[in-house]
Amino acid sequence: MQIVQYLITMIIVLSLNFFLPRMIPGDPLTVLEGDPSTDMPMLLTEEARAKLLTYYGLDKPLLAQYKDYLLKMAQGDLGWSIYYNVPVTSLLWGRLKWTLLLMGIATAVYTALGILLGTVSAWYRGSKTDLGLLGGVFALGSWPSFFLAMLLIIAFSVKLDLFPIGGVGNATGEYSSALGRTLDVTYHLFLPCVALVLSHLPSVYLVMRNSLLSVLGQDYIRTAKAKGLRERFILWRHALPNGLLPVITMIAMHFGLLITGTISVEVVFSYPGMGTLLHEAFRARDYPVLQGAFLLIMITVLFFNLLAEFLYARLDPRTRRRWTNA
Amino acid sequence: MTRRILLISLILLAIFAITACRPESVAPPTTQGAPAEPTQTSEPLTIKYPGDDWGYPSPFAFYPRGPGYTRMSFLFDTLVWKDEEGIIPWLAEDWQVSDDGTAWTFAIRSDVKFQDGEPLTVEDVVFSYAFFKEHMTAFKWNASLEKVKGVEAVSENGVAITLKEPFAGFLNDTAGSIPILPKHIWEDVEDPAKFAEPEAVIGSGPFTLTDYNREEGRYVYEANEDYFKGRPIIDRLVFVKVSDEALALETGTVDAASFWGKEIDVVKELRSDGTFEVLEGPSFWVLQLVFNTANPPFDKANVRQAVAQAIDRQNIVEQVTHGGAIVANLGIISPHTDWYNPNLPTYKHDTAEAKTFFEEQGLTTKPLTLITTANFAREAEMVKQDLEAVGLAIQLKTGDRTTVDTLLREGNFDLAINGHGGIANPSILDTPDWPAATYKNEMYDTLFAQQAQAVDQEKRRELVWQLQELLAEELPILPLYHPRMWLLYDGSKLDTWFYTAGGMSVGIPIPLNKLAFLPR
Numbered sequence: 001m002q003i004v005q006y007l008i009t010m011i012i013v014l015s016l017n018f019f020l021p022r023m024i025p026g027d028p029l030t031v032l033e034g035d036p037s038t039d040m041p042m043l044l045t046e047e048a049r050a051k052l053l054t055y056y057g058l059d060k061p062l063l064a065q066y067k068d069y070l071l072k073m074a075q076g077d078l079g080w081s082i083y084y085n086v087p088v089t090s091l092l093w094g095r096l097k098w099t100l101l102l103m104g105i106a107t108a109v110y111t112a113l114g115i116l117l118g119t120v121s122a123w124y125r126g127s128k129t130d131l132g133l134l135g136g137v138f139a140l141g142s143w144p145s146f147f148l149a150m151l152l153i154i155a156f157s158v159k160l161d162l163f164p165i166g167g168v169g170n171a172t173g174e175y176s177s178a179l180g181r182t183l184d185v186t187y188h189l190f191l192p193c194v195a196l197v198l199s200h201l202p203s204v205y206l207v208m209r210n211s212l213l214s215v216l217g218q219d220y221i222r223t224a225k226a227k228g229l230r231e232r233f234i235l236w237r238h239a240l241p242n243g244l245l246p247v248i249t250m251i252a253m254h255f256g257l258l259i260t261g262t263i264s265v266e267v268v269f270s271y272p273g274m275g276t277l278l279h280e281a282f283r284a285r286d287y288p289v290l291q292g293a294f295l296l297i298m299i300t301v302l303f304f305n306l307l308a309e310f311l312y313a314r315l316d317p318r319t320r321r322r323w324t325n326a
Numbered sequence: 327m328t329r330r331i332l333l334i335s336l337i338l339l340a341i342f343a344i345t346a347c348r349p350e351s352v353a354p355p356t357t358q359g360a361p362a363e364p365t366q367t368s369e370p371l372t373i374k375y376p377g378d379d380w381g382y383p384s385p386f387a388f389y390p391r392g393p394g395y396t397r398m399s400f401l402f403d404t405l406v407w408k409d410e411e412g413i414i415p416w417l418a419e420d421w422q423v424s425d426d427g428t429a430w431t432f433a434i435r436s437d438v439k440f441q442d443g444e445p446l447t448v449e450d451v452v453f454s455y456a457f458f459k460e461h462m463t464a465f466k467w468n469a470s471l472e473k474v475k476g477v478e479a480v481s482e483n484g485v486a487i488t489l490k491e492p493f494a495g496f497l498n499d500t501a502g503s504i505p506i507l508p509k510h511i512w513e514d515v516e517d518p519a520k521f522a523e524p525e526a527v528i529g530s531g532p533f534t535l536t537d538y539n540r541e542e543g544r545y546v547y548e549a550n551e552d553y554f555k556g557r558p559i560i561d562r563l564v565f566v567k568v569s570d571e572a573l574a575l576e577t578g579t580v581d582a583a584s585f586w587g588k589e590i591d592v593v594k595e596l597r598s599d600g601t602f603e604v605l606e607g608p609s610f611w612v613l614q615l616v617f618n619t620a621n622p623p624f625d626k627a628n629v630r631q632a633v634a635q636a637i638d639r640q641n642i643v644e645q646v647t648h649g650g651a652i653v654a655n656l657g658i659i660s661p662h663t664d665w666y667n668p669n670l671p672t673y674k675h676d677t678a679e680a681k682t683f684f685e686e687q688g689l690t691t692k693p694l695t696l697i698t699t700a701n702f703a704r705e706a707e708m709v710k711q712d713l714e715a716v717g718l719a720i721q722l723k724t725g726d727r728t729t730v731d732t733l734l735r736e737g738n739f740d741l742a743i744n745g746h747g748g749i750a751n752p753s754i755l756d757t758p759d760w761p762a763a764t765y766k767n768e769m770y771d772t773l774f775a776q777q778a779q780a781v782d783q784e785k786r787r788e789l790v791w792q793l794q795e796l797l798a799e800e801l802p803i804l805p806l807y808h809p810r811m812w813l814l815y816d817g818s819k820l821d822t823w824f825y826t827a828g829g830m831s832v833g834i835p836i837p838l839n840k841l842a843f844l845p846r
């Protein structure tokens with residue numbers, strides 16, 4: 001049953017991926033014809049326009065295009081980008097690896113840190129530590145991520161000259177060794193990663209703190225205390241597994257969207273990633289790229305949904321029934 | 327337990343992620359990955375310029391934009407080129423045109439070599455023109471090749487190009503734009519847009535491409551030692567992707583950067599530092615208020631003229647651009663060109679008179695839509711205020727650029743604020759309200775067709791002046807402003823930068839002319 005549900009979802013999303021981009025005004029040729037905001041116009045003659053439409057297969061009836069699209073998708077062929085003029089797979093992979101690197105590390109760090117700090121805060125509720133953390137996190141959370149990113153650049157790159165202002169490596173891309181490159185990439189990764197961690201940390205922290213607080217107030221915890229169990233034991237074995245449930249839902253959603261990147265941070269640090277690619281592809285109405293990117297997002301979201309359901313079953317025996325029923 | 331799992335997965339993820347980008351570091355750059363010559367005594371001179379990804383710089387694969395063209399122009403040459411004064415000989419050392427303007431002959435230099443050592447001959451020229459005509463690309467040169475009837479070699483170094491009809495822009499738009507390809511590389515290529523091999527970037531140009539990275543928006547060019555105009559005066563030209571060009575200049579990430587229009591505040595600040603030289607030039611760009619002349623009320627010229635009275639263009643220039651622009655020529659053409667007509671009628675800003683007019687015409691009730699993109703929201707806001715002050719009801723709508731373009735194309739608007747470049751070239755007057763096409767005027771079209779065929783420059787100028795007069799009277803659009811442009815650069819590294827007369831090729835304004843990097 002579960003599989004069927006996921007299959008139906010996939011088909012619906014695949015179709016949406018095809019039809020939605022085509023429903024926005026404009027077509028890929030609008031942008032090929034020239035960008036009035038930055039550049040000179042290029043007037044395409046009707047004949048040239050028709051030729052280009054044929055070249056990209058956009059002159060066929062919509063349903064025929066849809067059929068081609070489904071057939072190609074079934075073969076794992078994502079097509080050729082109209083604006084970027086390269087295969088969509090290589091374009092996506094080129095961006096995805098940077099997004100995974102940046103978002104992967106940042107997500108892991110802010111999740112771990114958020115859970116840790118949230119637990120500390122809840123456990124020592126009302127103490128100076130708790131209030132300090134809460135205040136600090138609220139202050140952080142009230143700044144948009146691009147603003148945090150810019151502050152970091154001005155402080156650490158311009159004033160202190162400790163980190164580069166952006167990019168993923170040095171200007172020429174030449175290194176004497178692979179290790180040198182790895183180190184330089186890590187060095188360039190630091191500030192964007194910090195910006196992402198700081199801007200995402202508050203949500204994980206707050207959810208963790210609140211959820212653990214409500215668990216700690218429940219009767220079975222009092223019972224456990226009354227039984228004379230050690231406090232650490234109560235926290236680790238009784239409180240945390242239940243307290244983690246909402247956090248897992250949230251993290252599964254975060255992970256699902258992990259590959260869309262974060263456009264604000266990417267732009268400020270001129271870091272290549274899926275966020276800016278999606279934005280550019282939308283601007284250019286580059287249908288094949290949009291379809292490919294949405295497909296990738298769909299797969300990740302569905303995968304992490306599945307994973308979350310699985311984790312839930314492990315942590316909360318009550319949710320297991322759904323699996324056995326199916 | 328949970329924390330340990332998290333920690334382990336965190337470490338695993340980090341390791342995976344870092345190794346994920348290793349393969350690329352091991353792979354050598356696409357073409358000649360030769361290490362820097364150890365014989366060189368002094369430090370190699372590298373010029374870094376901010377940029378972004380504009381596509382693989384083969385003549386067929388770059389993104390169809392000005393910056394994409396410049397990336398290609400370092401690698402490939404054209405028959406003629408331009409300096410700060412105008413057209414100069416390049417691959418062709420001399421040329422002639424028949425009296426009727428349809429037969430051009432070019433004498434090709436005999437000392438030019440492609441970067442793979444093969445000589446560039448008339449065969450390559452003939453092949454290139456035929457090849458571009460046969461294969462569609464999205465770049466402008468399809469339009470410029472449309473009038474070409476035939477190309478043939480007439481002697482050892484002579485090429486004859488015949489046109490279907492006289493084409494005044496031929497030398498600039500065609501001969502000065504079409505790159506000459508090595509026939510031996512391209513003759514068997516079937517789909518040139520998808521031909522992205524290392525050979526696809528071998529031209530005769532002053533630089534060779536040693537690295538291109540799409541994700542990082544990086545281009546690395548190295549001086550071509552055997553260039554026929556002499557070896558470039560810099561060793562390397564590198565394009566770096568940066569998010570803030572001013573910060574990049576200040577931190578030394580780049581050696582020069584271009585700014586325009588509203589960025590004047592940044593320019594002022596950097597200029598006061600005294601570290602950078604400043605070179606001002608024209609942007610060949612116009613922001614205009616587009617009228618839908620197909621529908622009432624803007625189908626009448628006197629209504630459009632009253633709008634021109636209502637809008638305080640000087641105020642927009644001061645308030646929005648802080649003086650980073652000049653009030654636009656009502657005839658669209660950039661004042662920084664030979665085509666500019668300085669004697670056009672003007673409309674004095676007069677709110678009271680315009681208000682009386684609109685009230686008499688009974689135009690103050692029907693709401694009108696004004697569309698624009700977020701970039702020009704402030705300009706649109708000021709236009710709206712000026713129009714509301716004379717009694718019009720304006721609904722402001724902003725959309726993303728492609729949406730606005732499409733609405734304009736479909737004629738789905740009353741008013742729009744939209745900008746474009748290319749105004750150094752009279753061919754831009756073809757559709758004054760581009761990308762809309764609501765303006766219909768037979769006299770205008772006749773004049774335009776006449777100037778397009780006027781090979782005699784004086785005669786053409788006369789006709790282009792008449793077109794501008796017509797525009798200033800009829801006002802199918804109200805040009806608002808032309809942004810100013812500045813290049814800020816570190817003069818101790820390179821001080822030969824200049825702005826190309828009328829822009830490179832069909833009118834690319836950015837000061838990245840390859841001639842700036844060559845001995846002169």
